[in-house]
Amino acid sequence: MHRQRALAAAALAASMTAAACGAPGDDKGDSDSGSGPIKLAVVNAQSGQLSSLGAWELKGAKLAVSEWNKRGGIDGRKISLKVFDDQGDPTVGTNLARKVDSQGYIAMIGTAESAVTLAMAPVLRQAEIPNITSGQAPAMPELGSPFLFLNGPTSDTYDETLAKYLVDTKGMKKIAMVTNNGSFGKGEHDAFMAALTKRGVKPLTDQVVTTEQKDFSAALSKIRAAKPDVIFLGAEEVESGLIVKQARDLGIKEPFAGAAPQGTPVFAKTAGTENAGGTIVSTPYLSNESSPAAEKFAAAYEAAFDEEAELHGAKAYDGTNIVLTALKNSKVATGAKLAEAIRDTKYQGLLGDFAFDKTGVGIFKTDIGQIKDGKLVAID
Amino acid sequence: MQIFFQTLVGGLSLGAVYALVAMGFSLVYRTMGLVNFAHGNVVMIGAYVASTFYLTVTLPFIPAMLIALAVTGAIGLVIERVLRPLENKDFTLMLIGTIGFGIVLEALATLIWGATGRAVRNPVQAAPVELLGLRIRTYDLVVLAVAAAATVALVLFLQRTKRGAAMQAVAMNHEAATAVGIHVGRSNAVAFGIGASLAALAGSLAGPLLYVSPTMGGTLGIHGFAAMAIGGFGSIPGAIVGGLSIGVLGSYSAGHFEGYSELVTFLVFTVAIMIRPTGIFGETTVNRA
Missing domain, CATH: 3.40.50.2300 (Response regulator)
Incomplete structure (x- = not known):
């Protein structure tokens, strides 16, 4: 009896291994x-x-x-x-x-x-x-x-358009930056910095956060102390939302500005609809209309x-x-x-x-x- | 100076959450000598349950949190019941078992709530408190108060109740405890249940601070585990000190080392552990592993 059960188990195990081995290699069509x-x-x-x-x-x-x-x-x-x-x-x-x-x-x-x-x-x-x-x-x-x-x-285009609007059109010279150190954030940072440098503007403060960071009070306190007109934000949707939410909690009222992620519903939802209001977005697709x-x-x-x-x-x-x-x-x-x-x-x-x-x-x-x-x- | 204190305040609320996570780790460790690697995922389940009842069922925040506590408490009991046959037999398998439970919980959360995650709106709408130029979020105060209340309740339970005393006895010597008629299995179950409820408390409080997603357990679990290690394995005061330290340390290294903050935080942690391997309040007597 025991033996039979062991045999059955072995057979089951063998068939499972066979199935498992078969799975990844499926679909070898050319x-x-x-x-x-x-x-x-x-x-x-x-x-x-x-x-x-x-x-x-x-x-x-x-x-x-x-x-x-x-x-x-x-x-x-x-x-x-x-x-x-x-x-x-x-x-x-x-x-x-x-x-x-x-x-x-x-x-x-x-x-x-x-x-x-x-x-x-x-x-x-x-x-x-x-x-x-x-x-x-x-x-x-x-x-x-x-x-x-x-x-x-690329970020170069997004941020050149953004800098042109902020600095040339709106005359905002007091700009703070917060970006993350991932590939996207780094690209945004360099592109926006280049666009600012071209216009002879130096950011008041340039904060870098990590992609996994959850508490931004250090970076945001420094931004708050710098009293900027606008804050450039270079991070993905959820992190951008968290940064804006915490900034409003800390009493920062100035608008944020950024590229594609800040135009998404996920950003607005994470930040809270009210907190996200006024965010300036550079985007190639303004609306469905x-x-x-x-x-x-x-x-x-x-x-x-x-x-x-x-x-x-x-x-x-x-x-x-x-x-x-x-x-x-x-x-x-x-x-x-x-x-x-x-x-x-x-x-x-x-x-x-x-x-x-x-x-x-x-x-x-x-x-x-x-x-x-x-x-x-x-x-x- | 103002930035210095603002950074401190920012680190404390997240630190309180880490402390709650560390307390759950510690409670199970001191009773069973086991690190429950599913703990971070239980935190995540707690965050999801609380946010579901808060956002979807639109209950007030506190009842939503209590439901989450009950649900994860039950999950803790289930984990313990499944692992019980291995108690004192195969420790490594128990550890692997908790890892397995963690993976199952993460997969379950993805099945139920989807992979995308959700933002939880702040349950306290009051304006931040202004104090000497510092701005303290009202919700941070709530987090700190709830964490403090939970700690007091836990300490009272462990020191003043019969069940708590029994758990302490099991922690010290489980064979002697059995000899005097304490049900070790039940004591372990209670530890697991309370540990999981603490996880839900941490998770539901973390919801509005962070972003609730099936993978959030990873980060919170690692920080909570580090907090327990720094405070001393199995020590309740250690968990609190460790949690707050990790929170504040993370906040300052974010301020000074920006992109390299995570690296610096865990380098400091490594050095601290090398200098004092038992942690600040290390209780070697509890070590059964």
């Missing part, structure tokens, strides 16, 4: 073969503090792919989209880059975090897999990878996901459309040829007219908006 669906990978954070970004990105990419599939795909082939969770972690990202390669995906959408994209870029470059990212750190184009493209402007194309996109997005569209979904939608257009133009080329095709794609997107330069940046313009009642509106 899409270079010219038949079957065209395989695109979406790599983005689906868990962790940055997962709201990843969720928006995925929705934008899904919407674009489903529209193309409805129109019959490319060359009679359907497009398949598979999502990988990078958890916002560069180490996980590099592993996923190898997976994307070994499982035969021909292009990758994502990620939304510059740090992860930077970590993945060398592997993808070696594997010759074009990658269109939503990150905005200037360090990415500086890599000079011919396979890396950005679906939006800014153009007929944006209105159409927003309606389709809402119908598909029962949720209001915002910048990151729009960026991923543009990025995915660019890749798909390039695939169509090149008759489903792969590798270096596909990268060339992406570079040659001129695309009128939600963010503006894309025309890629040799560093992989396709758009060089943002607008200034302001948060009112938790929503981003064009500045009057």
